[in-house]
Amino acid sequence: MGDDADLNKERLELVLEAAGLDLWENDLVSGQVTHKATKTFLELGFTEDEIVSGVQDIFGLFHPGDLDMVRQAVADHVAGVTAQYRAEFRLRSKAGEWVWFANYGRIMDRSSDTPGKRLIGVTFNIHDRKQKEDEIAHINRQLTEQNKLLQELNAALELLAANDSLTGLANRRTLMEMGANECKRTERFDHTLSLMVVDIDLFKAVNDAWGHLAGDRMICAVAQACAARKRSGVDIVARFGGEEFVIVLPETDGVSALRVAEALRQEVAALRVSVNDEGVSVSVTVSIGVATLHKGSGLSFEELVNRADKALYRAKETGRNAVYCADVQHGCVPVVHMLIDPGEGRNGALLT
Numbered sequence: 226m227g228d229d230a231d232l233n234k235e236r237l238e239l240v241l242e243a244a245g246l247d248l249w250e251n252d253l254v255s256g257q258v259t260h261k262a263t264k265t266f267l268e269l270g271f272t273e274d275e276i277v278s279g280v281q282d283i284f285g286l287f288h289p290g291d292l293d294m295v296r297q298a299v300a301d302h303v304a305g306v307t308a309q310y311r312a313e314f315r316l317r318s319k320a321g322e323w324v325w326f327a328n329y330g331r332i333m334d335r336s337s338d339t340p341g342k343r344l345i346g347v348t349f350n351i352h353d354r355k356q357k358e359d360e361i362a363h364i365n366r367q368l369t370e371q372n373k374l375l376q377e378l379n380a381a382l383e384l385l386a387a388n389d390s391l392t393g394l395a396n397r398r399t400l401m402e403m404g405a406n407e408c409k410r411t412e413r414f415d416h417t418l419s420l421m422v423v424d425i426d427l428f429k430a431v432n433d434a435w436g437h438l439a440g441d442r443m444i445c446a447v448a449q450a451c452a453a454r455k456r457s458g459v460d461i462v463a464r465f466g467g468e469e470f471v472i473v474l475p476e477t478d479g480v481s482a483l484r485v486a487e488a489l490r491q492e493v494a495a496l497r498v499s500v501n502d503e504g505v506s507v508s509v510t511v512s513i514g515v516a517t518l519h520k521g522s523g524l525s526f527e528e529l530v531n532r533a534d535k536a537l538y539r540a541k542e543t544g545r546n547a548v549y550c551a552d553v554q555h556g557c558v559p560v561v562h563m564l565i566d567p568g569e570g571r572n573g574a575l576l577t
């Protein structure tokens with residue numbers, strides 16, 4: 226029998242050693258360590274003589290941030306809440322460094338009057354694993370931050386790719402894409418679509434007289450006036466080229482578009498644009514060409530822009546600061562009707 230016990234003890238020691246486990250036993254009732262976790266203490270840099278023999282003394286080696294969790298894990302197991310006692314924690318080495326260990330244990334006398342007299346378990350070093358977990362967590366945090374940065378960069382790039390950098394309006398590429406979609410909607414749902422091409426009059430003279438910066442200010446001022454007309458989520462306001470803008474007005478017939486264009490023309494004509502920092506400001510006017518698309522016209526968005534452009538040229542030819550309309554329904558018949566306020570002579574001309 227004694228031989229068997231010795232053999233079993235040897236076998237157990239071999240298994241524990243091979244698995245890197247350190248056996249311990251605590252008497253929770255007396256608070257005494259009844260089998261010391263020698264290997265663990267040696268790993269922590271203590272000598273065998275320095276190994277403490279009170280459970281509270283061992284708790285004194287625990288990291289303050291882990292202690293409550295460990296106590297709770299023991300209490301839960303003693304109370305029968307958990308089938309095993311498990312905990313991961315840091316112990317202070319003799320040199321003062323924190324080393325990660327794990328405990329796995331069980332009350333062996335649960336059915337006795339004083340359960341907790343024999344809490345037996347093993348301790349094993351998990352420092353490398355924890356360090357790797359920390360490294361992975363650190364890398365994950367970095368990746369998350371980098372992803373966030375990439376998303377922000379992508380959003381900024383998308384904005385740059387879609388918008389004009391001077392005015393912030395949609396750029397020509399965005400206009401052509403969105404405009405083509407609006408044309409498809411017109412065909413499919415029989416919605417009337419109007420479009421204006423807005424061009425600053427005699428803009429070169431502003432550049433020549435006051436410099437390009439002043440020209441840029443004028444472009445921005447007119448861009449703002451165009452954007453102010455925009456029905457949010459409906460209209461498209463774009464910078465088409467240098468001093469030329471396009472406004473797409475879905476669900477808008479020719480007469481309504483002419484009214485919008487005329488209001489914009491008047492609003493711009495009332496503007497004063499500051500051309501230097503000395504307080505000098507100049508007036509500005511625009512010529513506007515309007516074209517309207519109806520279902521069945523078969524026109525592409527580009528063709529619609531060209532029509533509005535032709536009306537714009539007419540406005541320029543007749544003296545500028547004017548609104549002209551190309552009636553798409555009737556093709557390119559060169560007939561001019563005065564549509565709005567014929568008394569003024571310049572505005573609201575219908576060009577077919």
Ligand SMILES: Nc1nc2c(ncn2[C@@H]2O[C@H](COP(=O)(O)OP(=O)(O)OP(=O)(O)O)[C@@H](O)[C@H]2O)c(=O)[nH]1
Pocket residue numbers: 391424425426427428429430432436437438439440441444466467468541545
């Ligand atoms: N400041 C500035 N000027 C620009 C920009 N893009 C184009 N231009 C200038 O705009 C001027 C356009 O001149 P024109 O096409 O002759 O037109 P205009 O002087 O407005 O004459 P009309 O259109 O006939 O009334 C050119 O001198 C371009 O160099 C820009 O982004 N900023």
